[in-house]
Amino acid sequence: MSISVQRAAASELAIHDKIFKDYQKNVRPVKDPNTITTVKVGFYYILILGVNAAQESVQFSMDFSQSWTDEYLKWDPAEFNGTQTIRVPELLVWMPDIVMTESLSMSLLLPEEKRKAKIDYDGTVSLWSPAVVSHNCDMEIDNFPYDIQTCIIWFAPWAYPTTQVLPVIELPPSGEYDDLQGNSEWEIISFLPHERYSNSSDGNTYKELNFALTIKRNYVYYIAVLVIPTFVITTLCLLGIFSPFNNKADREEKVIKEYCEGGRIQGL
Known part of the structure; x- marks a missing residue:
């Protein structure tokens, strides 16, 4: 191990x-309890895994991020050989209780004990959470297979009102979500963020973030996989019914032949 690596490890x-x-x-990491903790929520990618129209749900893989300032996790890089960033187990730091409020299930791809939090010298804490999510999605399939569906993905703090935790949407540097991938059956048309405030029965105001995931059914997939094979099979069945029953006798229709044989059996 080189001396520089040893120094970096010692500094961390x-x-x-x-x-x-x-x-x-x-405890919420603020020195003044009146300080609001702003939490930035962003997406890095979304991959459609499947859509279940009967259960009105969509399953997708995603990687979403959260970042905020922890006033107690700061240091002067000059005192630690210029080290500006460290990574620690996620379980060591305070985390906002922002959850997907309408998800049916959520499976994180990394176990909790292996996930890391990135901490910058100015107290910025960043988390990345790759996960597979099954989410509720109201569907209208009247225009099948040319239908377009919009699924609303909701994020909101579970316990903190806006006077303590304020979630905000963090857009990619380009200003648009570029890494959106569909599958052979569905393509993603758009992924648009929105914000909404709501009042609860306890008199507090909460802020909710929602992302409108709009997907379009790939009708070519159904034509190639369903319509064309069904047409071919139906045509072959019709040809089989009205084709000769042998290659020597006169051409007879199987339907007539079977009808006549059935009639003789019944004494007609």
């Missing part, structure tokens, strides 16, 4: 010991 360990001394991960 020293930073870890300093910022996590007396750190309380169960």
Whole structure:
């Protein structure tokens, strides 16, 4: 191991010991309780895995991010050989309770003990959560197979009102979501973010983020997989019914032959 690598490792360990001394991960990381913790929520990619029209659900793989400022996880890089970033187990830091409120199921691709949080010297904490999600989606299939469906993906804090935690949408640098992938049956038309405020019965105001995932059915898939094979099979069946029953006798229709044989059996 080179000397520079050893110094970097020693610096990260020293930073870890300093910022996590007396750190309380169960308390919102602000020194003034009136300070609002702004949480940026973003998406890196979405991949459609399947759509179940009968259950009105869509399954997709995604990677979404969250970032916020933790006022207790700061240091001066000059004191630690210029180290500006460290990575620690996610379980060590305070995390906002932002959840997908209408998901049917969510399976994280990495177990909790293996996920890492990135911490910058200015206290910025960043998390990335790759997951497979099954989400509720109201569907109208009157125009099948030319239908277009819009699924609303909701994110919201579970317990914190806007006076404590304020989620905001973080757009990609390009301003648009580019890494959107459909499958052979569906293609993604758009992925548009929106924000909404709602009042609860306890008198607090909560902010919700929603992402409108609009997908379009690939009708060519149904023509190639369903319509054409069905037409070919039906045509072959009709040809088989009215084709000669042998290659020597006169041409007779099988339907007539079977009808006549049935009549003789019944004494007609």
